[in-house]
Amino acid sequence: MTLSVALQHRFGGFDLDVRFEAGRGVTALFGRSGAGKTTIVNAVAGLLRPDTAQISLNTVTFNDARTCLPPHKRRVGYVFQDARLFPHLSVAQNLDYPQRFGARPTGRDRIIEMLGIGALLARRPGTLSGGERQRVALGRALLADPRLLLMDEPLAALDGPRKAEILPYLDRLKSEGTVPILYVSHAVDEVARLADHMVLLSGGRVARQGPLFDVMADPAAVPLLGVREAGAVLRAHVTEHGLDGLSTLRVAAGEVQLMGVQAAVGAEIRLRVLAQDVLLSLDRPTGLSAQNILPVTITAIREGDGPGAAIALDAGGDTLLARVTSRAVTSMGLTTGQNLFAIIKATSVAQTAISGGAISAKASAP
Known part of the structure; x- marks a missing residue:
């Protein structure tokens, strides 16, 4: 209909x-x-x-x-x-x-x-x-x-x-x-x-x-959604609940660990990942407290009137969105088609960002 x-x-x-x-x-x-x-x-x-x-x-x-x-x-x-x-x-x-x-x-x-x-x-x-x-x-x-x-x-x-x-x-x-x-x-x-x-x-x-x-996940939509609200929505499957309170979820680009997921193992849920909570690295980082590291490819870069830039990322067929400074775009030499890594903290996805299950962690910037 x-x-x-x-x-x-x-x-x-x-x-x-x-x-x-x-x-x-x-x-x-x-x-x-x-x-x-x-x-x-x-x-x-x-x-x-x-x-x-x-x-x-x-x-x-x-x-x-x-x-x-x-x-x-x-x-x-x-x-x-x-x-x-x-x-x-x-x-x-x-x-x-x-x-x-x-x-x-x-x-x-x-x-x-x-x-x-x-x-x-x-x-x-x-x-x-x-x-x-x-x-x-x-x-x-x-x-x-x-x-x-x-x-x-x-x-x-x-x-x-x-x-x-x-x-x-x-x-x-x-x-x-x-x-x-x-x-x-x-x-x-x-x-x-x-x-x-x-x-x-x-x-x-x-x-x-x-x-x-x-x-x-459209970089051109960032000014309309608001820079603090802009971000991608990913489909994820719950695969495991750990004894330490971290749960493992499979997304298109790999696995992520998040805190307090209450959906059952096997459930499909949505994750809203804010653009401001995604870090980018040219090489796979080591020695970080953040464990969620996904290989991505830049598909679009949109620089606004201010000092920020919105970066669209192909993450195994899903689209992630990252918000960085224009200075970072220049200093890192970011270009469309470039392969790099996206980093997401386990505490950066809020309960209100979930469909099909609840997450108890409070949102915070990485």
Whole structure:
């Protein structure tokens, strides 16, 4: 199932002009505040009529020159930042509310079990924690029998513990669900953990789009993601848990050891490795405390307006990203096609950088 979006809209002196497609899985709309993310999802939901739009989901046209399908006919589930549950209704009544408008959901019990809200059914929203409210809001959206699920900053209003509480449920929804998800966020860690595809917005335009692994590791995306947030996402398989607290994971370029991995042996997880946490060496180093040393090849060098440079690295078919100074590029003689070594500390991958399992180590620069 594919969502096709092409829209232009002007408001308050801001011009929005975007075109993209969102297929199966989770497509993240990422950008800074004011980039146009919420306007796009509101247009897809039918809550906003753009000046010009061509929006369709497979063969169903939401908007074109002659059509603007009303929201209740689009079969789109919408999870807002602030949950928006009906305070006078119980959780069970909130969940069943879409049936008043003709929704005929299947798998109600499965959705309640998947989201862990069975014990909440008799309670009112005012008695729930923020994470519980968001899980109920997600359940209500799924029980609207949607063709498409829209999630607009669903974790932005939550503190760290509540955010950590709900992320595993979103992981599970992604792995078990069949409904495509358009996920809006300006938090890189959420996007890196959940998304399959990424649409990077800047100034009302699509700056980059494509598979998450490609966009996150694109040196040209560093200014848009932020120099402290930029980094690659790698797939890894857990192969061993050591008695010393270090776990061994296999990535495309070899093995890495990380602290406190809680995923089971054999599990596939994602690692988000920040560009600022990758060191480069012309020769394989010895005598270092850092044990994660991977052979890499430079595929691109992008120097910005400041003193920094972003280096894209082929790591056995995966892409790593390193951020170094322009002076280091010159002094090391770095060039495209050059073979060298990337060094990653075992303590440099944070718990929020993991999908499919948790890592307890706090991020730190090498």
